[in-house]
Amino acid sequence: xxxxxxxxxxxxxxxxxxxxxxxxxxxxxxxxxxxxxxxxxxxxxxxxxxxxxxxxxxxxxxxxxxxxxxxxxxxxxxxxxxxxxxxxxxxxxxxxxxxxxxxxxxxxxxxxxxxxxxxxxxxxxxxxxxxxxxxxxxxxxxxxxxxxxxxxxxxxxxxxxxxxxxxxxxxxxxxxxxxxxxxxxxxxxxxxxxxxxxxxxxxxxxxxxxxxxxxxxxxxxxxxxxxxxxxxxxxxxxxxxxxxxxxxxxxxxxxxxxxxxxxxxxxxxxxxxxxxxxxxxxxxxxxxxxxxxxxxxxxxxxxxxxxxxxxxxxxxxxxxxxxxxxxxxxxxxxxxxxxxxxxxxxxxxxxxxxxxxxxxxx
Numbered sequence: 001x002x003x004x005x006x007x008x009x010x011x012x013x014x015x016x017x018x019x020x021x022x023x024x025x026x027x028x029x030x031x032x033x034x035x036x037x038x039x040x041x042x043x044x045x046x047x048x049x050x051x052x053x054x055x056x057x058x059x060x061x062x063x064x065x066x067x068x069x070x071x072x073x074x075x076x077x078x079x080x081x082x083x084x085x086x087x088x089x090x091x092x093x094x095x096x097x098x099x100x101x102x103x104x105x106x107x108x109x110x111x112x113x114x115x116x117x118x119x120x121x122x123x124x125x126x127x128x129x130x131x132x133x134x135x136x137x138x139x140x141x142x143x144x145x146x147x148x149x150x151x152x153x154x155x156x157x158x159x160x161x162x163x164x165x166x167x168x169x170x171x172x173x174x175x176x177x178x179x180x181x182x183x184x185x186x187x188x189x190x191x192x193x194x195x196x197x198x199x200x201x202x203x204x205x206x207x208x209x210x211x212x213x214x215x216x217x218x219x220x221x222x223x224x225x226x227x228x229x230x231x232x233x234x235x236x237x238x239x240x241x242x243x244x245x246x247x248x249x250x251x252x253x254x255x256x257x258x259x260x261x262x263x264x265x266x267x268x269x270x271x272x273x274x275x276x277x278x279x280x281x282x283x284x285x286x287x288x289x290x291x292x293x294x295x296x297x298x299x300x301x302x303x304x305x306x307x308x309x310x311x312x313x314x315x316x317x318x319x320x321x322x323x324x325x326x327x328x329x330x331x332x333x334x335x336x337x338x339x340x341x342x343x344x345x346x347x348x349x350x351x352x353x354x355x356x357x358x359x360x361x362x
Contacts (some may be wrong), residue, residue, distance in 0.1 A: 005030045011038035038071035040107030045118050054294040058182035083187045128186040147174045147331045166316040188300035192277020197227045203242035212287035214251035222288040231350040271324045302360040
């Protein structure tokens with residue numbers, strides 16, 4: 001074996017350690033049957049939030065369709081939600097990763113974050129084709145003409161309110177594709193899915209309805225009334241469903257209250273990978289716009305989505321659910337506080353939500 005026999009362009013080539021085919025099959029260059037040219041090399045920068053990372057994954061599906069031999073590198077703040085079998089290299093944003101990326105060459109580089117660190121990173125990347133958002137030394141700029149629309153809607157609420165495209169339509173257009181309902185990808189660990197199959201025994205044949213009772217701390221204007229959650233839980237129980245209240249540590253006290261008040265099943269809160277496994281066992285989900293929305297979409301779980309302060313066109317449910325909004329509308333676009341004497345979320349009734357569940361649960 002000599003250096004000139006090494007296939008450096010193979011997708012499995014590492015350099016620092018033996019490649020996967022060598023480890024598994026003792027294969028070596030140049031006779032390896034697993035040799036695949038990795039081209040083009042694509043870099044995707046999408047740091048956060050978690051839900052935004054998940055809902056950007058349909059781009060991976062499309063790039064792989066367009067370029068079956070492409071090599072995809074993704075840099076993010078939440079690598080654990082990305083499926084490692086679908087992405088060749090996943091980096092967490094840190095000095096080591098940035099140093100490697102800035103000194104590598106790519107064919108296509110994409111940045112879909114508007115934070116300065118992401119825009120600056122795209123500017124420093126060596127790639128002949130760039131999509132998304134860059135930096136001109138003073139402020140954010142579009143890296144290509146197709147990114148201008150998304151940039152302007154982010155600058156002005158009035159422009160954002162006029163938008164009739166989903167987030168997926170927008171990011172696909174930035175990458176010069178048309179969205180064709182490519183599905184989400186998600187890192188789902190079978191061991192946690194299997195662990196929470198125990199809920200089926202508790203449900204005793206009833207359909208399991210996950211109730212994500214929180215909405216995060218940033219936009220509390222999305223919060224539904226406690227008494228409505230209690231009434232919905234009781235209505236589901238009375239009609240032969242098995243409701244489960246779910247959430248993270250921020251919702252723990254609230255979910256304990258619902259459990260004590262209605263005897264609804266509350267499994268507790270868990271690390272994200274186990275939470276995803278739990279959610280994979282739900283038959284339907286009721287949630288505000290949150291990380292749960294993106295998890296349910298990735299799991300193809302029918303979903304009833306509360307929305308008041310956001311543009312409803314932004315969300316793609318893939319025909320698996322519906323958006324329920326206040327009958328009186330909402331005056332607080334992206335608002336962190338309510339301008340009304342009577343909060344608009346009070347106008348989403350228990351009957352509206354229950355009937356929506358009946359329409360979409362199978």
